[in-house]
Amino acid sequence: MTTIAEITEKLTRGETSARTEVEAALNAAEKLNDELNAFLEIDRAGALKRADAIDQKRGSGPLNGIPVAIKDNICVRGMQTSCGSHILGPYKPPYNATAIDRLLDAGAVIIGKTNCDEFAMGSSNENSAFGPVKNPWDTSRVPGGSSGGSAAAVAAGIVPAALGSDTGGSVRQPASLCGVIGVKPTYGRVSRYGLVAFGSSLDQIGVFAQTATDAATVMQAIAGRDPHDATTAQVPVANYIGETEKDIAGLRIGVSRTLLGEGLDKEVRDTIEKAIDAYRELGAEIVDIELPHAKYAIAVYYIIATAEASSNLARYDGVRYGFRAEEAPALREMYRKTRDEGFGPEVKRRIMLGTYVLSAGYYDAYYLKAQKVRMLIRNDFAAAFAKCDAVLTPTSPSPAFRFGEKVDDPLAMYLNDIYTVTANLAGIPGISVPCGLSAEGLPIGVQLLGPYWSEGLLFRLAHAYQQAHPLNARPKVHT
Amino acid sequence: MPISESDIEKIAQLAHLEITDDERRMFAPQMAEIVTYVEQLNEIETSAVEPALGGLTPEGERTESSRADETQESLGQKIALDQAPDPAAGHFRVPKVLS
Numbered sequence: 126m127t128t129i130a131e132i133t134e135k136l137t138r139g140e141t142s143a144r145t146e147v148e149a150a151l152n153a154a155e156k157l158n159d160e161l162n163a164f165l166e167i168d169r170a171g172a173l174k175r176a177d178a179i180d181q182k183r184g185s186g187p188l189n190g191i192p193v194a195i196k197d198n199i200c201v202r203g204m205q206t207s208c209g210s211h212i213l214g215p216y217k218p219p220y221n222a223t224a225i226d227r228l229l230d231a232g233a234v235i236i237g238k239t240n241c242d243e244f245a246m247g248s249s250n251e252n253s254a255f256g257p258v259k260n261p262w263d264t265s266r267v268p269g270g271s272s273g274g275s276a277a278a279v280a281a282g283i284v285p286a287a288l289g290s291d292t293g294g295s296v297r298q299p300a301s302l303c304g305v306i307g308v309k310p311t312y313g314r315v316s317r318y319g320l321v322a323f324g325s326s327l328d329q330i331g332v333f334a335q336t337a338t339d340a341a342t343v344m345q346a347i348a349g350r351d352p353h354d355a356t357t358a359q360v361p362v363a364n365y366i367g368e369t370e371k372d373i374a375g376l377r378i379g380v381s382r383t384l385l386g387e388g389l390d391k392e393v394r395d396t397i398e399k400a401i402d403a404y405r406e407l408g409a410e411i412v413d414i415e416l417p418h419a420k421y422a423i424a425v426y427y428i429i430a431t432a433e434a435s436s437n438l439a440r441y442d443g444v445r446y447g448f449r450a451e452e453a454p455a456l457r458e459m460y461r462k463t464r465d466e467g468f469g470p471e472v473k474r475r476i477m478l479g480t481y482v483l484s485a486g487y488y489d490a491y492y493l494k495a496q497k498v499r500m501l502i503r504n505d506f507a508a509a510f511a512k513c514d515a516v517l518t519p520t521s522p523s524p525a526f527r528f529g530e531k532v533d534d535p536l537a538m539y540l541n542d543i544y545t546v547t548a549n550l551a552g553i554p555g556i557s558v559p560c561g562l563s564a565e566g567l568p569i570g571v572q573l574l575g576p577y578w579s580e581g582l583l584f585r586l587a588h589a590y591q592q593a594h595p596l597n598a599r600p601k602v603h604t
Numbered sequence: 605m606p607i608s609e610s611d612i613e614k615i616a617q618l619a620h621l622e623i624t625d626d627e628r629r630m631f632a633p634q635m636a637e638i639v640t641y642v643e644q645l646n647e648i649e650t651s652a653v654e655p656a657l658g659g660l661t662p663e664g665e666r667t668e669s670s671r672a673d674e675t676q677e678s679l680g681q682k683i684a685l686d687q688a689p690d691p692a693a694g695h696f697r698v699p700k701v702l703s
Binding site: 215216217219311312313325326327350352355356357358359360418421423424425427428435439442443444445446447448449453454455456457458459460461462464465468470473474476477478480481484491493494495496497498499500501503535536539550552577578 | 607611612615616618619620621622623624627630631634635637638639641642643644645646648650653654655656657658659660661662663664666667668669671679683684686687688689690696698699700701702
């Protein structure tokens with residue numbers, strides 16, 4: 126699988142061109158789309174035009190000539206943005222997300238928009254209005270969600286990097302199920318301007334790549350304060366590549382024995398234990414920590430995320446853009462019909478849950494209570510980080526499951542996020558690193574969580590692991 | 605606090621969602637299960653805990669995010685109406701508000 130580092134090297138030596146690389150990516154995207162359904166839109170004309178312009182200009186941006194894919198809930202000017210839903214109709218944003226502008230400034234070439242769970246709500250990419258994405262390792266199984274398309278595109282080698290979004294694990298969990306690196310930055314590290322909002326206190330744009338170094342390169346390009354997003358922080362962006370290559374001997378990695386106990390698939394547990402041993406061999410010190418309120422994280426998340434979603438999705442009403450239901454005699458009916466016809470069942474379920482927990486008489490019992498337990502979860506991590514530099518957990522409780530296995534049991538589906546939602550609640554960064562395959566050949570990922578602004582440390586830990594234990598396997602479906 | 609089908613109807617009204625009878629029958633037990641699940645938070649003593657509203661890190665809270673009160677470029681009417689389902693005379697036209 127070609128990496129950003131490899132492409133950049135070849136471009137510098139004149140052994141390839143942006144056009145060649147982008148064309149290869151476009152061909153692969155088109156060729157594999159029947160099998161994977163990873164892309165909702167592939168922009169051949171636009172991407173080739175841009176690749177030619179880059180070859181002409183001979184720029185030297187860190188992502189010069191690199192083909193990338195973008196999750197379809199991130200706005201790219203003039204390209205359809207569906208958020209995996211029917212309700213946006215043919216909507217094409219009149220502006221770029223800030224993260225997109227920064228990728229383009231760095232020289233990247235966007236080849237298309239990737240499939241995802243509707244409005245980023247899901248853990249399997251089965252909630253897309255445009256059909257599920259298939260896992261390149263076994264196409265009868267889910268790629269994870271909600272950024273399933275971006276994960277599959279990188280896993281199959283179509284593009285070396287892709288953007289996704291992570292509200293409860295939607296970058297890290299599909300990265301784990303698809304055997305690639307997936308990273309969610311600290312809340313406020315990357316601008317949410319142009320990321321279609323789901324849970325505004327939880328959402329972050331994240332990065333998929335094959336290697337920690339590649340992921341660091343992309344994160345470097347998109348991170349930083351943005352006046353368009355008041356929740357971005359005025360914190361300097363570290364030199365992630367410089368951090369990534371440092372040795373890890375002496376770093377302390379915290380492990381919660383409780384989290385490795387409950388409901389965890391035995392194969393996942395064994396693989397994570399091997400990863401812990403690997404870190405010990407690399408010179409890290411393994412420290413016992415506990416996260417006493419982590420077991421409440423799903424309950425907290427599904428109150429806060431749904432509450433925020435019910436507010437954020439109120440704007441989809443057929444008035445200004447997107448789909449509008451026909452034959453509605455009056456405004457209220459138009460709203461109701463548009464939203465009933467435009468939204469899928471999971472979105473409706475979450476909007477209703479959110480409406481319920483925010484409604485008069487219930488706000489204190491549910492939403493306020495959840496925000497207080499959220500504070501306790503934040504405090505748990507602060508206490509843990511006094512004893513260790515990073516916390517290690519599995520990313521997902523199981524490898525990729527089969528299509529249809531969990532669609533009729535929403536709560537069972539929600540429990541896939543058990544290890545990932547804590548990072549969104551606490552605002553801390555997290556990375557998933559491929560660390561093994563199950564007996565059925567399905568990827569398993571290990572998750573590292575760090576204090577605020579410690580993305581460099583996470584890349585460093587991921588890189589050290591990958592150097593010592595490369596996955597050395599390819600999915601069944603690949604370029 | 606079990607959620608009934610009539611609760612679903614009320615919630616759907618608040619959320620401007622028109623759901624079918626089949627959907628109501630499907631959603632009611634699912635939502636009841638989820639609400640029962642989240643009620644485990646009542647086990648935890650939180651009277652002395654501040655809510656973590658907003659999700660900002662300490663650095664995020666300290667970041668000055670207001671701007672100078674000067675006009676900047678905006679979308680403009682033409683672009684704003686460009687994808688409207690029913691633009692008319694510079695407005696977003698909608699079905700009548702009052703029946």
